[in-house]
Amino acid sequence: MMASPLLLLVPLLAALWPAPPRVTETITLLPNADGRPSAVVVRSANGETVIDRPYLSASVFAGGAVTPKDQEPAYVKARYSATLSALPEAAAVYVVYFDAGTDLLTPESAERIKQIRAQLARRAEPEIALVGHADRVDMPGYNDELSLRRAAAVQRVLVAAGIADRRIVTIGRGARELLVDTRDGTIEPGNRRVEIRVR
Amino acid sequence: MTPYAAIVLAAALLAAGAPAIAAANPAGTIKNSRGSASIEREGQKLAAPAGAAVLGSDRIVTGADGSVGIMLLDDTLLSVGPNSTVSLDKFAFDPATNDGALSASVKRGTMAVISGKLAKKTPGTVQFSTPSAILGVRGTEFVIDVGDGQK
Numbered sequence: 001m002m003a004s005p006l007l008l009l010v011p012l013l014a015a016l017w018p019a020p021p022r023v024t025e026t027i028t029l030l031p032n033a034d035g036r037p038s039a040v041v042v043r044s045a046n047g048e049t050v051i052d053r054p055y056l057s058a059s060v061f062a063g064g065a066v067t068p069k070d071q072e073p074a075y076v077k078a079r080y081s082a083t084l085s086a087l088p089e090a091a092a093v094y095v096v097y098f099d100a101g102t103d104l105l106t107p108e109s110a111e112r113i114k115q116i117r118a119q120l121a122r123r124a125e126p127e128i129a130l131v132g133h134a135d136r137v138d139m140p141g142y143n144d145e146l147s148l149r150r151a152a153a154v155q156r157v158l159v160a161a162g163i164a165d166r167r168i169v170t171i172g173r174g175a176r177e178l179l180v181d182t183r184d185g186t187i188e189p190g191n192r193r194v195e196i197r198v199r
Numbered sequence: 200m201t202p203y204a205a206i207v208l209a210a211a212l213l214a215a216g217a218p219a220i221a222a223a224n225p226a227g228t229i230k231n232s233r234g235s236a237s238i239e240r241e242g243q244k245l246a247a248p249a250g251a252a253v254l255g256s257d258r259i260v261t262g263a264d265g266s267v268g269i270m271l272l273d274d275t276l277l278s279v280g281p282n283s284t285v286s287l288d289k290f291a292f293d294p295a296t297n298d299g300a301l302s303a304s305v306k307r308g309t310m311a312v313i314s315g316k317l318a319k320k321t322p323g324t325v326q327f328s329t330p331s332a333i334l335g336v337r338g339t340e341f342v343i344d345v346g347d348g349q350k
Contacts, residue, residue, distance in 0.1 A: 085278075088230035
């Protein structure tokens with residue numbers, strides 16, 4: 001018995017019909033830690049798509065088409081867990097304040113620095129810059145020296161907490177970068193500070 | 200001086216306004232490293248332990264159990280997942296002005312990105328690419344997956 005022409009056509013069509021293109025690359029937007037809106041523009045030879053909300057991904061197909069696709073947060077976290085868990089801790093800046101004309105921390109900052117140094121000691125491979133500042137009470141030359149002494153005082157606290165000296169650089173900025181803008185000769189506690197920059 | 204100390208010093212000098220040190224073009228530091236991971240630099244394969252310096256033309260390669268977390272000098276965070284190859288193609292950063300450029304390409308596997316000061320200051324100077332696409336970032340966290348890396 002002869003097969004019907006229709007039945008013969010089916011395997012023929014399957015062979016000629018191109019398989020749907022394969023997704024070769026996926027770019028997925030993650031939520032921003034600071035909660036601000038963000039976006040990635042993904043451009044290929046054959047198209048462009050903008051992913052602009054968390055867990056929206058761009059699928060790049062073999063052949064170059066790009067289309068957006070929403071992903072489940074749980075899927076993204078599970079699929080990329082090894083990658084995401086390797087992200088280093090973000091850089092941070094802490095500020096401590098000093099009594100007038102000295103390299104002695106204010107009582108509040110002396111307490112606060114205990115938490116700060118514990119956080120620094122926990123970091124993997126920390127690179128720390130201590131940037132000392134003075135207010136505009138004294139002369140520029142003295143303020144340079146005082147601001148550097150303040151940075152060195154913070155350095156001693158951190159080294160005592162077990163952070164290696166070689167991870168820390170100290171810089172004295174004098175009264176060049178006022179947090180609170182004042183005229184010469186003004187007492188301003190907000191300017192007597194050390195910025196602890198860690199990355 | 201250890202490579203680490205050199206980077207800290209370079210960063211400090213840059214922060215203090217000294218001219219850029221062009222010689223080795225430091226780009227960042229490896230903050231964590233797991234399993235099989237290496238740096239390919241000028242044809243040589245080097246270990247990639249935590250604390251190692253990353254240069255602006257390095258390639259990071261990981262095995263099935265490997266991952267590497269990197270912080271670039273502009274505070275961009277990169278993590279290279281297992282079975283991955285990521286090439287840094289360009290890096291420049293002036294901490295006094297936050298100007299510079301960054302481009303990196305994912306050849307194989309996965310990389311997550313939390314963009315830093317360069318992307319904040321001048322998004323147009325930051326570019327990530329895959330075998331088939333170019334990504335423009337606008338202040339962003341995202342993950343790139345290019346599988347086995349074939350087009």
